[in-house]
Amino acid sequence: MSPDELDVLDANTAFYAAFAARDLAAMEALWAREAPVACVHPGWDALRGREEVMSSWRAILSGNPPRIACTAASAHVAGAAAFVVCHERLPGGPRLVATNFFVREGGAWRLCHHQAGPLDQEAGEAPPGAEA
């Protein structure tokens, strides 16, 4: 694994740590300030722009969000951008599959997009549908 991939996985871990700790300041620091940001929470429509995205995190973190464990994370780096695909395990609940997209900003990897959605299929199983 390359140093960049390790750094991206560290940033991904920090994202889930901020979520678990309901740490809004950490969450705000993790998201890009120069690059455009967006976010697709499971089932939600896409949120576009830092203000809208951070507003959603304020609402989520001030509520009673479930404890999420991030597993099966892999980092994919392309120059100054990267993405992580991973699973989000909810306590006793469904498993989600998520993508977190990062850009290099101020010498650090910052989030510019997150999308999570339901995972209906275990690895290796036949896919549940034929859509893209």
Next chain:
Amino acid sequence: MSPDELDVLDANTAFYAAFAARDLAAMEALWAREAPVACVHPGWDALRGREEVMSSWRAILSGNPPRIACTAASAHVAGAAAFVVCHERLPGGPRLVATNFFVREGGAWRLCHHQAGPLDQEAGEAPPGAEA
């Protein structure tokens, strides 16, 4: 809208055109060959690597995939990387929300990641859950 944003939206349109036409050659040309690629079809586990991703497209396009219309697309460019968030409307079926990630490769915007998942919420409605 910037020239880069227009180009990214063109690449996004080409992706859905290749899907609608079941054009595997066009689909293969649209995906990056140097950058790492991955794909999350709705409900599926993440597919990692070009071989696995293109194998999924071969299976999907050789089947009887639904006609998908891409709507509400917005492009977000950060240097040599970009992403589009959009809706995918299936005929008579559920609506999906999708993210397509692009990188600049060989002078063109090439796909390096796609994730689509169910959209339970119309814009402006209260979110259905509190997860990330």
